[in-house]
Amino acid sequence: MSQSSQFSLLSQRRFAPFFWTQFLGAFNDNLFKTALMVALTYDALSWTSLDPGLLNNLIPGLFILPYVVFSATAGQIADKVEKGRLARFVKLLEVAIMLVAGIGWMTHTLWLLIAAVVGMGVHSTLFGPVKYAYLPQHLKPEELVGGNGVVEMGTFVGILLGEVAGALLVSYRPVGIELVAGASLTMALIGLAASWRIPASPAPAPDLRINYNFVAESMRNLRFSAQNRTVFLSMLGNSWFWFYGALVLSQFPVYAKDYLHGDHSVFVLLLTVFSLGIGVGSLLCEKLSGRKVEIGLVPFGSIGLSLFGIDLYFASQAYTNTALVDAFALLATPGAARILVDLVLIGVFGGLFIVPLFALIQTRCDPQHVSRTIAGMNILNALFMVAAAGVAILLLGQGFSIPDMFLVTALLNAVVAVYIFSLVPEFLMRFLAWLLIHTIHRVATVDVERIPDAGPAVLVCNHVSYVDAIVIGAASPRPIRFVMDHRIFKMPLLGWIFRTAKAIPIAPAREDPFMMERAFIDIAQALHEGDLVCIFPEGKLTSTGDMNEFRGGIAKIVERSKVPVIPMALRGLWGSVFTRDPGNLFERSFSRGLRSKLALAVGMPVAPQEATPEYLYEQVRALRGEWK
Known part of the structure; x- marks a missing residue:
């Protein structure tokens, strides 16, 4: 592998242990969440009397709720504590949460599983500021876009594999629940082992006094970030992507079952093509940007998110199959290829949208305030994702179909993009130059x-x-x-x-x-x-x-x-x-x-x-x- 390749970072200790720790965390989060959502969608009556559509929007909302509450504190901790040590603490916490989840699975206790969902949200909240503040400390400026691309690729591949594993394991009767409980605990232990190899990452503000008033600290973080207009609007753009993604992804279980008339494997296929698209788009960023932070790719990504989101609505309307299909049968069904291509391209353009925004935030924010800036972004991400769950529940309650929701999301994306790019013309100018x-x-x-x-x-x-x-x-x-x-x-x-x-x-x-x-x-x-x-x-x-x-x-x-x-x-x-x-x-x-x-x-x-x-x-x- 050429030394100039972004993949060469995977052979270096300054990057590889951190990458695998992050990858395994993303994998385990989604293995657990997806297994729970599939169990509640396809076997709802044995767990609860609540509507599966409501639960599929409520569970992601509960997962990200800790981002709102704890992100400000997590950002301070990440600026005060050496990042390798903090990563190991977070992975130990993950092991404890998966033990609680295991009890919930084995005793068929839904409230314990819901508590574990919130716990994994706390785990991800604590690791979030470490994730993006770590990279500028260990990568050269010309490596930052490539490094972010590999991390985003790894994150979404981890999400994909976790979702696939969760969906497959939980449906493997009669021992699916036991397999999920054992696999999630095993992944947590492997992630803990990887975290012990993360090199020392000195804290930028070791004398920082932590303010545990999360409301006051959250507002202070956001006010500080807002002083840098370009960084703050990039944070908003990043959060909008998570709104878009959360609203679309949370519909996949019901969309696969009720609209495509598919079994578990069809849901897995939708996750696969979308996540692979994100990974491809993230990796393309380094080549298309010329190894620099190229924010001209952001409008390009936004255009693709709207165009192919709109086409996904029309492709869904044109799909007429009503017979039960698995993934292989779906591939041969008229109209399905167009839906899958739309999902792949939404993922590709999503990667082109989000990776340059991450790199811009990392390079232009105050170096002494990177973790707290990332924490501020996580707060915004959480608020936008909670809003996405709320919007989805509201639209479903008003009689909107899932394809209708895809259309609304794509049109909203166009409006938000025009607004943000009008406030920061540098994005559009760089796009025209690109x-x-x-x-x-x-x-x-x-x-x-x-x-x-x-x-x-x-x-x-x-x-x-x-x-x-x-x-x-x-x-x-x-x-x-x-x-x-x-x-x-x-x-x-x-x-x-x-x-x-x-x-x-x-x-x-x-x-x-x-x-x-x-x-x-x-x-x-x-x-x-x-x-x-x-x-x-x-x-x-x-x-x-x-x-x-x-x-x-x-x-x-x-x-x-x-x-x-x-x-x-x-x-x-x-x-x-x-x-x-x-x-x-x-x-x-x-x-x-x-x-x-x-x-x-x-x-x-x-x-x-x-x-x-x-x-x-x-x-x-x-x-x-x-x-x-």
Whole structure:
């Protein structure tokens, strides 16, 4: 396996024991919950007189209730206590809970099993902040998206296998209940063994005084997270995904039985295709993002969640089979393939939606507050999932069918996505940039790691086309404030894109001296706040493909702000439809073909005292070479 592969982390102690501890926890949670829900769906009368549809929405709600109550405390504990030690405590707690559940299974006592559901919710609440705060401590920035992808893949594969195992074991008569009790205890013990291999992870705030008033601490956590607008809205986006997933997944048992007319194996098949889709989408994130936190994938994922959620409604309406089928018979039933494809693609786009959000939250929140930020997110997740259970119960009570609920969820997703992306235009801007460099162009990067992960710097680049800023922004691992000719802001689409990206308009001194001076003030302010600022020192697009001389603005910038200057060069854009190439526009549109190749090369940082226009020109010219 290549060292650059995200799967290589599974062979390293800094990642593997944590991964398997998390995987086994997810597996066991879902083995237990699914076994209980299947038993109550297909053998309800021997357990309770309550309606199975009500129980299938109530049990997930009870599981996540502890997230609301204990997440704030769990976040403080994770910031105060070494994470390996905390993981071992959580796994010991899981063993005790599975012993209680075993008694409930063997004595046919429903209230003990319900208590174990709540207990496993407490177990997951305590481990949640550890799960996502651990990764930034042990992974490099360029490994974070891949690591998150592997964890999300492992989580959903664990969920899948746990649900499959739970559904199969509990239906294995006459010893299904005994098999579930023994398997869940065994998995808890194996998870405990894995946790002893987790390496030391120093607590970021060992002197923190824990506030056990969970209401006050929850509100304080959320208020703190809300100070970072992008992080907080990403938390809301993450929680919305769990609302969507909880509302859809909780319907699967009844959907499989009453709408698809399937047995246990059909329910297992639905879980399988959905969870595999999530795993595939999570793993695709590293490749599609270029090993960086690419939030442009989030709108892409959201579009897929709505499109295929809507199609799932129509596919369900078109399904006409009324005969009892198992999984193999379902595959040959007319209309079933479309339903399964929709579920797979909802999962794939869900993975593309959620993994970049996790990575964004981890990289942009306060490093001293990661666990408590994750705890705040878990509180929101829990509230959204409780709301999902409430909405499902309400809609079922109003006479909505399960396919109707799929449609309502998909349409709500579209509304929520438009709202969030309008509040944080960076998501949409990065999405458009991602589309540009993955459809029209193939962009290679050379030494892009020279762009600093933190701190202020000025980027200087040759100016070849109207989309230079989009290409550079898509290749950068962090947001950039571009200095752009004010006339670009008047163009219908590009103007909107650059305004949403907080670009800085500038005009020549002879045209608007006030705007020019204001631009330099805004640049200095952006650098003072630690931002990256990119300028095109030529001051205009090339009309020949050759570079124009660099003007003196860069000298004025570094005189005010003593920050490093990073030369960059775009290669291969000249002659595209976005340039001022005087050749025939129609011919240029097709002569390069689809997916034409271009590159962005990044040079070594230049000290501010050496950053003269002439020296920077030579650096950029050398980086560009002869490939225009």
